[in-house]
Amino acid sequence: MPAAVREGTIDAVYRTLTTADLDDLAKQRDVKVHTGSGNGNGIRYVVLDFATQPYGTKTKNADPKKALADRELLDRAVEAWPRTRLAVVRGGPHHVLNDLQHRSVAAEVVTFLEALRNDLVPAIAVGASAW
Template identity: 45%
Template sequence: MTEHAEYTDHHGPEGPAIRGTVVVVPGRGETRETYTRLGRRLAADAYRVRVVDAVHLDADDPAGSLTRFGARIAEAVEGTAGPDGVARPVVLVGADTGAVAVAALLGSGESAAADAVVLAGLPARTAAPGDWDDELNVRTFCPAHRSTLVGDSGFRRGALDEAVPGALLTAAYESEADVPALILTGDADPLADRDALTRTAKSQPRARLSVVRDAHHDVLNDMQHRSVAAEIVTFLEALRNELVPLVTVESTAW
């Protein structure tokens, strides 16, 4: 792992060829530290992982927010290039408002930087409780993740109370970007709008909606983080195979 003023990089083991590039965009209140566990796990499967700072969405200038975000993502992707260029496919992984920004950006047609996206914990317009204990319960029941949030001096408590700009939220849910998309949500996430997520998934030409049992808003980091990471890796591997699953179940008793 290497640290920079604007991003954190996770490198895979020496030897295997890099299988693609993953850029992770945190959500409200989160820092790059929030995604250390996920970054290391994806890097262990030979993906080049870069975690950038959380995106700032300006309600007074939503279009400008997207333009600035798009430029920052393009720079982050280009900065991962090795001797043979950027390892493709390039996949943007957004959480909470990071997912909003990624979906809205791709839907606007302003960015060709991504070959696919993972949208985790897309929020609705529902506000979260202001109490810190309540916010922790909304976010996660994972003891390790809760400890990470509590111990991170850069994490902003109460950030889930911050409103998501309506124009960008609408753009995210109405995005019809023609790139493969994995949409992840927890069925115990009080901030999720399952009906809207279902409509969005059905409206996109190559989208999959995966619901994680008993997971909360921080679906990438909740108790089920191993299974969620496995779902992402399965998506990444299928993406390299023209979205044809590499493993299918022929017979099962469970």
């Protein structure tokens, strides 16, 4: 993947690259490398499927309160990490880009990539909403 960035075949990388790859790419004038603070460089994705995760609705030991605990822990962790964003796809399976919500998920990814160009400041900020 680093070679494709160097050659201009792809414009963005959303998977973790090695530190050596990031250092190498940062030396190129036409490549902008964004790194974050925290546990290493990169963007992390976490998928919680409330149907199949431990204590999920489709497991034999289903317990909604225990299943929700993972999400609450993740919420607290995100609040503690600087420059972190948590997007939740309600009812989305682990393959959300191939499911009914694919357009909304793709829009969220595009919004994030656009914000990368502006030091993670989104182009659109919702001030208030009733939905």
